[in-house]
Amino acid sequence: MSVGSEINANSLLAVFIPTYNRAMVIKELLEKYLPIYIKFGIDLYIYDSSEDNDTQRVANHFQSDFNNLYYIRFPSDMHSNIKVYKIYQKYCWAKHYDYVWMCQDALRFSEEIITKVIDNSIIDEYDILVTFLESDDASEPVYSEIKDFFVRYAWKLTLYGSCVLRTRTMLEGVNWDYLIGKYCVPDKINFSHICFYFEQITGIKNFKAKDIHTNSSLVRVSGKKIIPGWYEDTFKIWLDYCSSAINALPDVYENKVSAIRNYGIKSTNFNLLKLRKDGLLNKEVYLKYKRKWAQYSGSPTVVLYLYTKLPISVVVVYDALRKLGLIQFISHLLKRRASLKRMRRFCKEHDKVYIYGAGMVAERYMEFLRKMRITLQGLIVTDTTQQNNEHIAGFPIIDLATLQDKDNAGIILGLNPDNANEVKQYLAEKKFSGGVFDEYIRK
Numbered sequence: 067m068s069v070g071s072e073i074n075a076n077s078l079l080a081v082f083i084p085t086y087n088r089a090m091v092i093k094e095l096l097e098k099y100l101p102i103y104i105k106f107g108i109d110l111y112i113y114d115s116s117e118d119n120d121t122q123r124v125a126n127h128f129q130s131d132f133n134n135l136y137y138i139r140f141p142s143d144m145h146s147n148i149k150v151y152k153i154y155q156k157y158c159w160a161k162h163y164d165y166v167w168m169c170q171d172a173l174r175f176s177e178e179i180i181t182k183v184i185d186n187s188i189i190d191e192y193d194i195l196v197t198f199l200e201s202d203d204a205s206e207p208v209y210s211e212i213k214d215f216f217v218r219y220a221w222k223l224t225l226y227g228s229c230v231l232r233t234r235t236m237l238e239g240v241n242w243d244y245l246i247g248k249y250c251v252p253d254k255i256n257f258s259h260i261c262f263y264f265e266q267i268t269g270i271k272n273f274k275a276k277d278i279h280t281n282s283s284l285v286r287v288s289g290k291k292i293i294p295g296w297y298e299d300t301f302k303i304w305l306d307y308c309s310s311a312i313n314a315l316p317d318v319y320e321n322k323v324s325a326i327r328n329y330g331i332k333s334t335n336f337n338l339l340k341l342r343k344d345g346l347l348n349k350e351v352y353l354k355y356k357r358k359w360a361q362y363s364g365s366p367t368v369v370l371y372l373y374t375k376l377p378i379s380v381v382v383v384y385d386a387l388r389k390l391g392l393i394q395f396i397s398h399l400l401k402r403r404a405s406l407k408r409m410r411r412f413c414k415e416h417d418k419v420y421i422y423g424a425g426m427v428a429e430r431y432m433e434f435l436r437k438m439r440i441t442l443q444g445l446i447v448t449d450t451t452q453q454n455n456e457h458i459a460g461f462p463i464i465d466l467a468t469l470q471d472k473d474n475a476g477i478i479l480g481l482n483p484d485n486a487n488e489v490k491q492y493l494a495e496k497k498f499s500g501g502v503f504d505e506y507i508r509k
Contacts, residue, residue: 078187080109080163084149084226085171086142089120091290092171096128096135102177104134106184109160113149115140136160147258148250150226154237154262162233164190167197168259169227172288179285182278183230193267194275195230198222199287201279209275212267216319219275220312221329223260235270236263249311256296256303257311264315300341301351304330305358323362331364338373339385347374398508405507406434409478412503413440416476420469422446422489424458428480430509432459435478446477448492466496475500482506 081103085092092112103110114121114137125137138158140149150168165187169175179197186195192208196219209215222228231237245265249258267273296303308329312322319325341347352374360367369388373381388394413419413435421428421435424445435442444462446469456463469475477493479486483506490504 078107078164079167079184079230080111080159080165081167081169082111082113082153083169083171084113084146084153085116085121086114086146086295087116087118087121088171088290089116089118089124091288092121093124094288094290095171095174096124098174100128100132100135102180104132106180107134108180108184109134109136109163111136111138111153111158113138113140113153115142115144115149117142145250145255147255150259151242151246151250151262154231154240155242156237164234165195165230165232166237167227167230170225172290173199173227174286174288175227175280176284179278179280186276186278187230190232192274192276193232193235193270194263196222196228196275196277197230197280197285198225198228198277199285200281201277203277204279206279207277209277210273212264212273213319213321215267215273215275216264216315217321217324217328219277220260220264220325221332223263224257224329226259229263231263235273236266239269240266248314253307254311254314256307261311261315264319268316268318298346300337300346301355305355305362309358309362326362327364330362338370339381342373342378342381349374402507405505406438408505409434409503409507410438410440412476412478412501413438416501417474418443418471419476419478420444420446420464421478421480423480423485424463425480427482427506429459431478431480431507432461434507443475445480448489466493466498472498472500476503477501478503 083092083095092114096110100110112121112125112135114125116122122137122139125135129135129137136158140152153168154166165183167183175197183195183197186192209218240262245258245262249255249261254261309326312319312326315322338347347370352370356367356370359365359370363370372384376384409431419435419440420443421431422445423431424447428445432442442461444464445458446464446466448466450463450465477498477500479489479502481489486504486506490502493502
């Protein structure tokens, strides 16, 4: 381990960069970011497992001018995730830090994001700060329910650089032997860092995580980045290894399929054209993974089939339409048209038609019926005393208990799917004998 001439004793935060054979990527990083890091009192560690000495020479050059840079050498055959585990076990740390940030060597966070991380580190109340490339919510939401956090963020935390950890809660009292034995095995190792995060937070009392808002203007990927070594095994890593690792997590994480699907929906699905062009998506891959695709991708198997079977020129057009949302839009229109036909048929089969609900969905369904020239008798609610008006758009609001001629009545559930399920149970409890139309039709 070689270090700078001095140690910055006031550092709250350290940034760790595992790297392999990317001397030019590291040079670009150090040229721009070492001055920023030293400005904020951040220490930077380069954990290098290159097959040559180019990265070490780059680091040694910068260490002569910066006292916040540390260089550590690992064997070239060491798996990236083993490096990450060793780093989190405080391998060759110069001192203690309140927060640590494991980053991919090609990620470039703006000074604005670094400032936010520092500010939240000073607050010192978050166990995890999420710093993914693109956040979903500019309000920077805070999470304390680990099950919800798991489904929403497991896929994001796959990326090195997507989270900052508080050492006091995330790196103290870790059963490393247990984690290594369970997750640092061939079919799980690529996601062993994810498994570490979610194993550890199960034991944190009053867990709290915050999503720091990022976008393409605040974080970018270096133009010098090369294709990662795992690229050729994309399907195996996603559909075999990801599912194996996530499914091995403790049972407190109930919705594991959704977490795995989010990984597929948000990442791999968007690269199918490139995978096809590069020869990594073919008939053999389709046959091997079509079942797991159906289970974990969040897309119909036909999508994988089309990318595999169509001529490449047609795939290019299909991919463009799909990314523009036109394929989904056309599919939505066809499904909506079929649902409206079934709604019309349902109305024709009943003497009197009612809508259950008095909100936005009910208003949308009222418009559907108006265009169909279907006579609507009124709007049914569970409790009329909770309504401010006796009529909506000229239609009476009716309590289910006062509904006449129930046997010949048809009720359309003008509710969102969750509320519709509750009302279906309520109608069954009240032994409603008429017809119920429970399809949810979007705009």
